[in-house]
Amino acid sequence: DTGSAAATPEQYDIQYLTPVSLGTPPQILNLDFDSGSSDLWVFSSETPASQVKGQAQYNPSKSSTSKEVSGATWDISYGDGSSSSGNVYTDVVNVGNATFAGQAVETAQQVSSSFTSDTNNDGLLGLAFSTINTVQPEQQKTFFDNIRDDLDSPVWTADLKHNEPGTYNFGFIDDSLYTGKIAYTDVDSSDGFWMITLDSYSVGSSTSNLSSRAFHHRPSTFPSPSDSASTPLTGIADTGTTLALLPDSVCTEYYSQVSSAANSQTAGGYVFDCDATLPDFTYTVGSTTITIPGEYINYAPVDTTGEQCFGGIQSDADIGFSIFGDIALKAAFVVFEDDGSSPRLGFAQK
Numbered sequence: 472d473t474g475s476a477a478a479t480p481e482q483y484d485i486q487y488l489t490p491v492s493l494g495t496p497p498q499i500l501n502l503d504f505d506s507g508s509s510d511l512w513v514f515s516s517e518t519p520a521s522q523v524k525g526q527a528q529y530n531p532s533k534s535s536t537s538k539e540v541s542g543a544t545w546d547i548s549y550g551d552g553s554s555s556s557g558n559v560y561t562d563v564v565n566v567g568n569a570t571f572a573g574q575a576v577e578t579a580q581q582v583s584s585s586f587t588s589d590t591n592n593d594g595l596l597g598l599a600f601s602t603i604n605t606v607q608p609e610q611q612k613t614f615f616d617n618i619r620d621d622l623d624s625p626v627w628t629a630d631l632k633h634n635e636p637g638t639y640n641f642g643f644i645d646d647s648l649y650t651g652k653i654a655y656t657d658v659d660s661s662d663g664f665w666m667i668t669l670d671s672y673s674v675g676s677s678t679s680n681l682s683s684r685a686f687h688h689r690p691s692t693f694p695s696p697s698d699s700a701s702t703p704l705t706g707i708a709d710t711g712t713t714l715a716l717l718p719d720s721v722c723t724e725y726y727s728q729v730s731s732a733a734n735s736q737t738a739g740g741y742v743f744d745c746d747a748t749l750p751d752f753t754y755t756v757g758s759t760t761i762t763i764p765g766e767y768i769n770y771a772p773v774d775t776t777g778e779q780c781f782g783g784i785q786s787d788a789d790i791g792f793s794i795f796g797d798i799a800l801k802a803a804f805v806v807f808e809d810d811g812s813s814p815r816l817g818f819a820q821k
């Protein structure tokens with residue numbers, strides 16, 4: 472079995488939506504595929520009309536293959552403060568022809584205001600590890616965990632793009648989607664996330680770091696550079712988070728290269744003149760180097776005047792690890808591999 476479906480960005484690539492078929496006859500909903508969570512939940516016939524604003528709704532009573540999971544409930548909160556909760560059914564779920572008959576479909580009885588106002592988002596499809604699925608009393612499996620053994624290969628891949636549709640594939644690696652080689656790194660899934668350590672990062676052209684200049688005679692008064700060219704970054708690969716949330720030290724280093732940049736309390740992070748030229752941000756996984764073009768890091772205007780723009784790199788607010796969200800992932804072809812025992816992440820240029 473394999474599947475392939477388009478990942479279409481909303482404005483400013485704030486999120487990517489992918490069509491999913493639920494039930495019999497098929498009910499098509501556009502879901503946010505989220506490698507940072509593990510619940511498949513949908514706007515439904517059980518969502519109060521006051522909380523629905525244009526979203527498609529899954530109606531289990533209109534599906535001949537739906538079954539209620541007796542006594543099961545779910546309740547989830549996301550890193551951006553949004554939340555939702557409700558009941559649970561199983562039904563057939565099809566993503567680009569990859570199909571599982573008994574997938575847990577979590578119907579929303581409550582969604583927070585940011586989901587209500589997100590009119591094109593009909594729900595989320597979690598692709599983190601099933602250990603953090605929120606269904607009680609019996610935890611449910613993610614779509615990937617369910618279909619993994621039926622897939623030609625135990626992988627799904629993300630080819631997210633800036634301001635144009637990309638692709639989520641299940642069960643195969645499409646060699647036409649990347650260049651060079653895929654470098655793999657082991658995943659620590661103990662927190663339920665795709666957590667990895669990037670070998671190094673660099674801001675702008677590498678000459679920006681003291682260590683890369685011919686400072687053979689660096690006066691002893693010069694700070695011994697953090698030498699980001701070999702400083703690792705630990706974090707989670709999260710397709711459901713828009714920005715790249717990195718350590719304060721990295722944010723300071725990056726925005727020190729942008730003369731108009733400031734860390735604004737009112738805007739909630741680093742902002743700069745919208746006409747600023749931003750440096751690239753590069754990270755390496757083994758022998759593969761991924762470069763996020765500076766343009767991708769000019770995320771969006773702060774307001775309608777279009778004078779100040781919000782940065783795509785922001786602080787991880789000392790949560791203890793970074794969040795490699797869409798800003799970081801859309802520069803790469805990413806392989807999420809899990810044979811059920813030793814998960815790995817692969818990165819390739821494209």
Ligand SMILES: O=C(NNC1=NCCC1)c1ccc(Br)cc1
Pocket residue numbers: 505507508548549550551553707709711712790794
């Ligand atoms: O919620 C998280 N990722 N997904 C989504 N964000 C917004 C809607 C979906 C998330 C996961 C882990 C950490 Br640590 C921080 C945030």
